[in-house]
Amino acid sequence: MSAGETAGEKTFAPTDKRKTDAARNGDVLRSQDLDIAVAMLVGALWLKFVGPWMLDLMKTTLRGGLSGTVRRLMTSPLAN
Numbered sequence: 001m002s003a004g005e006t007a008g009e010k011t012f013a014p015t016d017k018r019k020t021d022a023a024r025n026g027d028v029l030r031s032q033d034l035d036i037a038v039a040m041l042v043g044a045l046w047l048k049f050v051g052p053w054m055l056d057l058m059k060t061t062l063r064g065g066l067s068g069t070v071r072r073l074m075t076s077p078l079a080n
Contacts, residue, residue, distance in 0.1 A: 014022075022028060
């Protein structure tokens with residue numbers, strides 16, 4: 001090893017055999033950007049279809065809580 005060379009640096013390009021061996025063993029580079037883009041797309045589609053239902057449910061729950069419906073139900077004779 002020369003003075004300017006570290007253990008991680010390669011001086012020669014990989015041969016075709018090494019590339020095919022690495023691909024066969026699953027030792028290939030994979031883009032994390034693709035994984036993130038797919039996750040963002042799935043999340044956006046989920047919000048598009050499920051979001052309105054969730055928002056309506058939250059509105060109903062909040063309105064019920066603020067109007068005192070929950071307190072009236074808890075103090076009713078049927079709650080005991």
